[in-house]
Amino acid sequence: MNKLQFKILKKKGNARVGQITLNGIKLTTPVFMPVGTKATIKGLILDMLKDPKYTGSKTPINLILANTFHLYLRPGDKLIRKAGGLHEFENRDGLILTDSGGFQVFSLGLSKKSVKSESQRSIKSKGPDDLMTGGPSTKHDVQIKLTEQGVHFNSPYDGSKHFFTPENVVDIQCNLGSDIMMVLDVCSPADANKKTIEEHMHMTHRRAKRAFDHFQKKYDKERGVLFPIVQGGAHKDLRSQSIKFLSEYARDGIAVGGVSVGEEKKLIQEIVKHTGSELPEDKPRYLMGVGTPEDILHAIENGFDMFDCVLPTRLGRHGIAFSSKGNLKMTNAKYKADFTPLVKTCTCFACTHFTKAYISHLIRENEMLGGILLSLHNIAYLHNMLENRKAKMLRK
Structure with missing residues (x-):
């Protein structure tokens, strides 16, 4: 038996939801x-x-x-x-x-x-x-x-x-x-x-x-x-x-x-x-x-x-956030007094606790917290995007 077990739980076209089991840990793809x-x-x-x-x-x-x-x-x-x-x-x-x-x-x-x-x-x-x-x-x-x-x-x-x-x-x-x-x-x-x-x-x-x-x-x-x-x-x-x-x-x-x-x-x-x-x-x-x-x-x-990339954290450190409307550049002037979350539907810590205005301020002042919050948001954004997609496929 292979050490890594993989099974397909659901398919729609070529897209699939799968499950990897390895070294006692299970995760869905x-x-x-x-x-x-x-x-x-x-x-x-x-x-x-x-x-x-x-x-x-x-x-x-x-x-x-x-x-x-x-x-x-x-x-x-x-x-x-x-x-x-x-x-x-x-x-x-x-x-x-x-x-x-x-x-x-x-x-x-x-x-x-x-x-x-x-x-x-x-x-x-x-x-x-x-x-x-x-x-x-x-x-x-x-x-x-x-x-x-x-x-x-x-x-x-x-x-x-x-x-x-x-x-x-x-x-x-x-x-x-x-x-x-x-x-x-x-x-x-x-x-x-x-x-x-x-x-x-x-x-x-x-x-x-x-x-x-x-x-x-x-x-x-x-x-x-x-x-x-x-x-x-x-x-x-x-x-x-x-x-x-x-x-x-x-x-x-x-x-x-x-x-x-x-x-x-x-x-x-x-x-x-x-x-x-x-x-x-x-x-x-x-x-x-x-x-x-x-x-x-x-x-x-x-x-x-499976996917990997340094982009979510690299962009975060450079003041950029993922969103469904494209990348948000926090140094843009329009965010200076924008007291809404990065992404209204996102439930990550950055989006539920801080505003664009605050994060924009952090990035402009080169405060490390700005990059930390945006890195966390970008990783969570991708993770939750995939979790929602898997849940939707499994419901059908």
């Missing part, structure tokens, strides 16, 4: 995973995600994401293992998904112009601010070399040299005590040519095989499960090839990566629709890096179950 890059969601106490007082929902947020790349560098996966894994380290009793670090390596500067040869090529990046994770800026240039064995890089924090392979990335995630792990993939930039994207896709496939072979030999009895990642850029034929190859490894679930890396929205939607129609029906389907309300709803209509 579709589900949005807040991103806790460095074992914390910026500005929030993790217990807030389980408390109806803060989320406005009776259903706790029981699945979050942590970043393998950053936690490996600081404080180190071996230290976290000594602490008892991420769950003990951050006092978290819900499920934790860890990414593989492949996207962070891409964000360090892997682009079409920099990959002259697939066997080796050095490129430069400016530091952790390029990782799309909100890390601190540094003076260390980052060198990346992609090879068949793995990827060489130096730390954006202190310049130290490191090497990721499909095998040691599994080791790192097992040290972290992750519930759901990702294989080390190769993410192509949106402007790469088809030949490069195809080379990256095949390399991703070879890495997936190596990762699963290593996982099954060494960690099959551990708490975690491993997902492969579909690649292929904006090319439907490559996406189909990738799904066909990786379905063999989708024992517990499957992810689709390389979707939100700079493509136009229409193209993203076409790829989401195409991949959603071909992924294994009986496994959870994880669309990586998608986090706007409209993009999530579109993906749900095309059969996806």
Whole structure:
């Protein structure tokens, strides 16, 4: 029996409501995973995600994401293992998904112009601010070399040299005590040519095989499960090839990566629709890096179950709130004397306790509470949007 149990409770068209059971925890899908890059969601106490007082929902947020790349560098996966894994380290009793670090390596500067040869090529990046994770800026240039064995890089924090392979990335995630792990993939930039994207896709496939072979030999009895990642850029034929190859490894679930890396929205939607129609029906389907309300709803209509993105908290820290009428920018003059909630129908702590005028004031004065309240609201907004959608589907 698989460690991760998944069953579909209801379908409407391609949209579905499902249930994941893993390590004694049950959660219904579709589900949005807040991103806790460095074992914390910026500005929030993790217990807030389980408390109806803060989320406005009776259903706790029981699945979050942590970043393998950053936690490996600081404080180190071996230290976290000594602490008892991420769950003990951050006092978290819900499920934790860890990414593989492949996207962070891409964000360090892997682009079409920099990959002259697939066997080796050095490129430069400016530091952790390029990782799309909100890390601190540094003076260390980052060198990346992609090879068949793995990827060489130096730390954006202190310049130290490191090497990721499909095998040691599994080791790192097992040290972290992750519930759901990702294989080390190769993410192509949106402007790469088809030949490069195809080379990256095949390399991703070879890495997936190596990762699963290593996982099954060494960690099959551990708490975690491993997902492969579909690649292929904006090319439907490559996406189909990738799904066909990786379905063999989708024992517990499957992810689709390389979707939100700079493509136009229409193209993203076409790829989401195409991949959603071909992924294994009986496994959870994880669309990586998608986090706007409209993009999530579109993906749900095309059969996806799991989502993550830094956008809700990043926008929150920059004074922007989700709403059914689009994003609300709290620095706009019209909110200075607006004494209504962010969203009248939202039951999160920010909306039930404070006004737009107050939050606008906090943002204008660079008070950290403003970003905290907006981050909480944005996460709760997505969570409650999905909870309401699931409830509506289950009633029909």
